[in-house]
Amino acid sequence: MPDTPDTKAAGEARPVGAGRQLLFLREEELRLAQDLLFFGYRDFTAGPDAILAELGMGRAHHRVLHFVGRRPGITVGELLAILGITKQSLGRVLTPLVEEGYVTQTPGRNDRRQRLLTLTEKGEALERRLFERQREWVMQAYREAGPVAVEGFRRVMRGLMGPEARAQLDRAAPPDPRSGPSHPKPRSAA
Numbered sequence: 607m608p609d610t611p612d613t614k615a616a617g618e619a620r621p622v623g624a625g626r627q628l629l630f631l632r633e634e635e636l637r638l639a640q641d642l643l644f645f646g647y648r649d650f651t652a653g654p655d656a657i658l659a660e661l662g663m664g665r666a667h668h669r670v671l672h673f674v675g676r677r678p679g680i681t682v683g684e685l686l687a688i689l690g691i692t693k694q695s696l697g698r699v700l701t702p703l704v705e706e707g708y709v710t711q712t713p714g715r716n717d718r719r720q721r722l723l724t725l726t727e728k729g730e731a732l733e734r735r736l737f738e739r740q741r742e743w744v745m746q747a748y749r750e751a752g753p754v755a756v757e758g759f760r761r762v763m764r765g766l767m768g769p770e771a772r773a774q775l776d777r778a779a780p781p782d783p784r785s786g787p788s789h790p791k792p793r794s795a796a
């Protein structure tokens with residue numbers, strides 16, 4: 607059955623026919639990719655946005671909760687590097703999270719000037735609630751797309767990231783169970 611605009615828009619996986627391998631590089635296809643990213647992000651964040659709005663918070667709070675939850679004991683400097691924001695911007699988000707009991711700050715073990723961030727039980731509960739809303743969304747999309755598409759999605763998303771973002775992701779990611787026994791990855795100088 608040939609691809610129609612409706613089947614392409616629905617995201618159905620179909621083998622690429624001979625001579626069509628580079629059609630995805632046309633401007634209209636690239637604009638469609640941009641549309642997909644905008645609408646996907648909007649709908650992916652809608653559930654957590656509603657939860658956060660009830661608490662007087664926004665997406666910046668969600669990002670902090672996410673990364674502090676993924677890396678307990680993360681330093682403020684590391685978090686700044688991941689988020690790519692200024693100390694002042696982080697302070698506007700982090701201060702209320704600390705004051706309202708979602709995040710704790712403790713001095714570094716070796717350098718007392720460092721501030722190590724960890725979620726409290728209250729913070730863990732909120733981060734878990736936000737994650738569960740998005741987990742269901744991602745699981746549904748992954749099931750519909752299938753494993754080949756999921757791997758392709760991961761490759762495309764990594765391709766959209768700059769080198770520093772990929773390095774941050776690689777440092778933060780737990781070992782991939784599909785890759786066999788774990789071996790420490792060399793840390794980049796970045």
